Amino acid sequence: MLGLARLPLGLRYAPNYQKGQFQSNIGLLRVNSSISVGKMTQRSHSIPASFSLEFGAEKWHSTASNSMGEFPSPVIEPCGDLVAAVAQALSQPIDFPPLADAVMPDDQVVFAVDPSLPSLVEVVCEVLKWFVEHGTEPHNMHVVVADNQTRVAEDLTARLHEQISAKVSVESHDPDNPEGIAYVAANEESDPIYLNRRIVDADVVVPITCARPASALDYMGVFSVFPLFSDRKTRGNFYSLPKLGNAEEHQQLKHWADQAAWWLGLLFGIQVVPAGGNQVAEILAGQTEPLEQACQTRMNKLWQADAQPADLVVALLDGAPSQHGWYNVARALYNANQCVAPGGSIVVCSNLVEAVGSGLRRLRETHDTPEDIAKRLAKDAHDDALAASVVLEALADHHVYLVSQLRKETVESLGIGVIENEQQLVHLMSQHATCAVLRAAQHLSILPN
Incomplete structure (x- = not known):
């Protein structure tokens, strides 16, 4: 089998693809700060009294105190046709x-x-x-x-x-x-x-x-x-x-x-x-x-962000329900972990319904050290082993919370906190001086600080 391999590798055809204008899809909520998106630094806008956080089929309407600072709302335009x-x-x-x-x-x-x-x-x-x-x-x-x-x-x-x-x-x-x-x-x-x-x-x-x-x-x-x-x-x-x-x-x-x-x-x-x-x-x-x-x-133009560390990072998962699995939770959490301050907190907002598998169940092995669990996960071939490794790494230095459709007891047994509604999230925000909101967090590229 040769997949489209009939043509000589040396052939070159002039590209003719459509170029469009895009804006960043990254939102940061921060006190007196700016963010760098791609090659441009954008000044954030004043946060309104109420705002929305969309993840999957959910759209939470929340309010924020003035101490929460500023909130930009750039978007990436989808192709029209x-x-x-x-x-x-x-x-x-x-x-x-x-x-x-x-x-x-x-x-x-x-x-x-x-x-x-x-x-x-x-x-x-x-x-x-x-x-x-x-x-x-x-x-x-x-x-x-x-x-x-x-x-x-x-x-x-x-x-x-x-x-x-x-x-x-x-x-x-x-x-x-x-x-x-x-x-x-x-x-x-x-x-x-x-x-x-x-x-x-x-x-x-x-x-x-x-x-x-x-x-x-x-x-x-x-x-x-x-x-x-x-x-x-x-x-x-x-x-x-x-x-x-x-x-x-x-x-x-x-x-x-x-x-x-x-x-x-x-x-x-x-x-x-x-x-x-x-x-x-x-x-x-x-x-x-x-x-x-x-x-x-x-x-790089659309999804690259150069963000200063925030005390709280809220990572919103994007996509249809079928995309709210542990793989994308891991991608979002991994990105959030790149821009949270030491000792800070991370919230991953998702519509996750995928069950906890053999990899994640290793996080319940409380009689073992995190180092021992990490070594086992590194050799674990189950689909959720990578997600378990990312969770374990994040928990070493941060508080991690999850919005999902899983049972509260199931999530908490992994060492992860549970956010059940908008009010709980706003309360958590009020306890942190700075907060970054990462929209469609599984797609982002966080530049190192």
């Missing part, structure tokens, strides 16, 4: 020919979908519509979502069957199913590369992933097909906080992911730049390296 954005990206990709010229009518095309995509169902549906309009038969199209939550696959299946054809297949990747995973090759260190069998057997693979800043906790390059669609053991090797937190080891993991993409024959991908509010700011497509450069330019 998703259909046009998809057509623009696929018809004029960056340094790559139009996909209509690169995909043959009889090709088996697999779309490898990142479950963190904003407007996931709408984006994937429009991409597949474009392929059908340009000659790909529905029975030759297969969607693999890197998530074993059946609801995502069910919602996507219903929409694709309604708007395209019942012949389009949709499946969720299962890292624990050996029958659904195939060996690809070995990397330079002789480590095996395993990937979803449907992806390995395809003629063409089209990754559709959410753009993330290079500083993100689990950034693995522009495709992220590997390790998202790999086996359980490999995912455990990658999603280890000591490795991800070490710049050299993180780079080695990214290099491993790049090798996997090369062995798979991936030359092309689609990246969705988030706008916040489960919306899409821009869709970019193209050849590997220039696509990554373009995405990083966009993410």
Whole structure:
């Protein structure tokens, strides 16, 4: 299988992608201070007597005392026409020919979908519509979502069957199913590369992933097909906080992911730049390296923040309910931990319903030291082990609170405090001199102070 690999690597096509004007989606609430967003420093605005905090399906209306200082409300404008954005990206990709010229009518095309995509169902549906309009038969199209939550696959299946054809297949990747995973090759260190069998057997693979800043906790390059669609053991090797937190080891993991993409024959991908509010700011497509450069330019402009430490950081999770899982809680908490003052407090606001798994349950092992628990988590391959490691690290120096739909007793058993309503959050704010509000916190890139 060669994913769009028929064209010589040396070919270069002039990019022609739409450029737009964007504003930052980062809000900070602070006494007599300014914030730096991207390359610009913005002065915050006076906080109103009441304000709203949106996270997922929730919108809390709260009041703040004058002592809470200032509150800016910049937003990132979503693209106005998703259909046009998809057509623009696929018809004029960056340094790559139009996909209509690169995909043959009889090709088996697999779309490898990142479950963190904003407007996931709408984006994937429009991409597949474009392929059908340009000659790909529905029975030759297969969607693999890197998530074993059946609801995502069910919602996507219903929409694709309604708007395209019942012949389009949709499946969720299962890292624990050996029958659904195939060996690809070995990397330079002789480590095996395993990937979803449907992806390995395809003629063409089209990754559709959410753009993330290079500083993100689990950034693995522009495709992220590997390790998202790999086996359980490999995912455990990658999603280890000591490795991800070490710049050299993180780079080695990214290099491993790049090798996997090369062995798979991936030359092309689609990246969705988030706008916040489960919306899409821009869709970019193209050849590997220039696509990554373009995405990083966009993410740095839209989502990069240089914030001074605050006594309280409120991190708001963005996206549809299916995106309010422990992975995104970990990303938001990791970012909040970068801009909270020593001994300060962090609140993660989410619609989390995902159950506590084996990794997080290790936090209940009160007879062990945090160091011993951290060592076990570093080798734990369960999906929530990374989240547990991030929580454990944050708890070492800070108070951590969570807004979720989990039972209070369940959350508190992990050493995390519970915020149940707006009044409790406002009360907590009143106990801190400075407060930073991070909107769509899982997408942010916090610059080191």
